[in-house]
Amino acid sequence: MAIITLTTDFGLKDYFVGTLKGTIYKELPDAKIVDISHNISPFNIQECAYILENSYKSFPDGTIHIVGVDAEPTPENQHIAVFVDGHYFITANNGVIGLITSEIKPEKVVEIKIPNPDHGSFPVRDVFVKVACHIARGGTLEVVGKDFDELRDLRGFSPSVTDNGNKISGSVIYIDNYGNVVTNIHKNFFEAYRKGRSYELSARTTKIKQIHHTYSDIINFDIEKSKRKGAGDVLAIFNSANYVELAIYKSDLNTVGGASTLLGLDYRDTVTINFI
Structure with missing residues (x-):
């Protein structure tokens, strides 16, 4: 069945x-x-x-x-x-x-x-x-x-591109159990406009210049622990669904907080990517 x-x-x-x-x-x-x-x-x-x-x-x-x-x-x-x-x-x-x-x-x-x-x-x-x-x-x-042929579209989900293709403006669509903030910017959309360029992601006062593929990518295991980034540091990744996500490494909403609380981000807030 x-x-x-x-x-x-x-x-x-x-x-x-x-x-x-x-x-x-x-x-x-x-x-x-x-x-x-x-x-x-x-x-x-x-x-x-x-x-x-x-x-x-x-x-x-x-x-x-x-x-x-x-x-x-x-x-x-x-x-x-x-x-x-x-x-x-x-x-x-x-x-x-x-x-x-x-x-x-x-x-x-x-x-x-x-x-x-x-x-x-x-x-x-x-x-x-x-x-x-x-x-x-x-x-x-x-x-x-x-x-039935009047299937309704999902309005306002897609990010927009401005400044002659130099800027993607997206928004927060989901906050998960860890307080990680998921945007509506898909990896395919990002790569289509990036064209190999450097970039800077902006969310309120937070600036990020690299989007990782796993959470632990933030850690450089080749340097001593006291100098590494780690728990409590902010990062951006392409999550398992291939959307741009902002996270705090090893966050916990019930104790130290997560990206949503520590970065002051909520549903529909704007996240931008500027290509350099």
């Missing part, structure tokens, strides 16, 4: 996540359910898109992804089911799968129109779970909806 994943902004305090799983198990006792995250910041579409883009590819083809962020249906926020890159996504038409569909054309998109839908305040349970279970049983998208 296909895996069903859950990505929501429900948190873990309330009964919502447990209810989702219980409803799935009532329909499919042998279901395989995986939690991707339930700690998306409330209604944060960009954060959810980042997590979804960088997690779905780890699952086998045929996996069904329920996305419970900003899921209340309105005339401008339709419920949709999308088949793209071998995976099914059940979500609202709010741009949350925009990072995926901007790179890979969907094979099928339908607006969900199931018979006798429950019009309550919990559409992820009442609609998305029903569709997911239908697909998991081998059902087709044609049964749950009609073709």
